[in-house]
Amino acid sequence: MNASAFSRPLGELVRERRSCRSFAAVAPEPRLLAALEAFAAGVAAPFGGRPRFGVIDNEKVRAESFFSAGSYGMIKGARFYLAALVRRSEPRRWEDAGFAMEAAVLKATDLGLGSCWIGGVFDRRRFGRSLGIQADEQLPAVIAVGLPAGQRTLRDRLVRWSAGGDRRKPSSALFFAGGWDAVLSADGAGSWSEALECLRLAPSASNKQPWRLVRLGSAFHFFLSRDKGYSAMMPLADLQRIDMGIAMCHFELAALELGLMGGWSAADPRVPATPANYEYIASFEIQ
Numbered sequence: 001m002n003a004s005a006f007s008r009p010l011g012e013l014v015r016e017r018r019s020c021r022s023f024a025a026v027a028p029e030p031r032l033l034a035a036l037e038a039f040a041a042g043v044a045a046p047f048g049g050r051p052r053f054g055v056i057d058n059e060k061v062r063a064e065s066f067f068s069a070g071s072y073g074m075i076k077g078a079r080f081y082l083a084a085l086v087r088r089s090e091p092r093r094w095e096d097a098g099f100a101m102e103a104a105v106l107k108a109t110d111l112g113l114g115s116c117w118i119g120g121v122f123d124r125r126r127f128g129r130s131l132g133i134q135a136d137e138q139l140p141a142v143i144a145v146g147l148p149a150g151q152r153t154l155r156d157r158l159v160r161w162s163a164g165g166d167r168r169k170p171s172s173a174l175f176f177a178g179g180w181d182a183v184l185s186a187d188g189a190g191s192w193s194e195a196l197e198c199l200r201l202a203p204s205a206s207n208k209q210p211w212r213l214v215r216l217g218s219a220f221h222f223f224l225s226r227d228k229g230y231s232a233m234m235p236l237a238d239l240q241r242i243d244m245g246i247a248m249c250h251f252e253l254a255a256l257e258l259g260l261m262g263g264w265s266a267a268d269p270r271v272p273a274t275p276a277n278y279e280y281i282a283s284f285e286i287q
């Protein structure tokens, strides 16, 4: 994937995207779906995993009631679901899936499509079966995709309000420098401030925004502030590590577009006084 993968500036797509839970009754043109699938299949995820993408038509989902009544989200009128399957044997499968699927979400935005991540309550077995899931594969999440309805349903507005979808933590709660005591200043962020802002605006499961970054010298180290209770509630996929992949996606794509070079590594910098619930995920080494 390169900076020209999108027809509009990434920052514009990041700011425009929001979870869409009210879709139009009209199906998007097949060419849009084909473009999205082709794009998703070509995304290079940071840890080298290649999630296997598939599409499931909404008619099948509805006919076979893949969603239990009252499931979180309550999507209305979605036209299809983009799903990614990952291999159990790949240790960084959740981050890679988050990265690749979020790149597809941004591409959907670019194509004028609405989208919503679904990682919570849905019938993973049925979705998996219709994608021909293998014994060594897992289904991290699916993305509902369609043409956004002219008007959002009341349910859509309620779900968004209860998840606090419009709110984001301030950068002072997320980005640090030299250690966990000092907030990353505007000077410290320098030319990276837009990449950090694109990360800050990213979607996350239940809008928990679990990413914490500390800049040490020429690297940004990514940590996950784990909500243990939440993770225990969702045992079938590590949604919070998916969130980390999403953050890495926004950060890397924004940096790439700005011509800022770097690459991912995974050597824990052992930052002193790291809170017990913080898990080291990866580092972006500036070149």
Ligand SMILES: Cc1cc2nc3c(=O)[nH]c(=O)nc-3n(C[C@H](O)[C@H](O)[C@H](O)COP(=O)(O)O)c2cc1C
Binding pocket: 017, 018, 019, 020, 021, 072, 073, 074, 116, 117, 118, 119, 120, 121, 141, 159, 163, 164, 165, 166, 202, 203, 204, 205, 206, 207, 239, 242, 243, 246
């Ligand atoms: C991994 C993941 C799983 C999610 N699962 C669901 C879900 O099951 N149902 C739902 O309605 N929204 C789901 N969301 C959407 C989030 O609630 C939403 O991204 C967040 O509240 C921020 O709002 P925004 O996307 O409109 O900016 C999920 C998001 C992510 C990243």
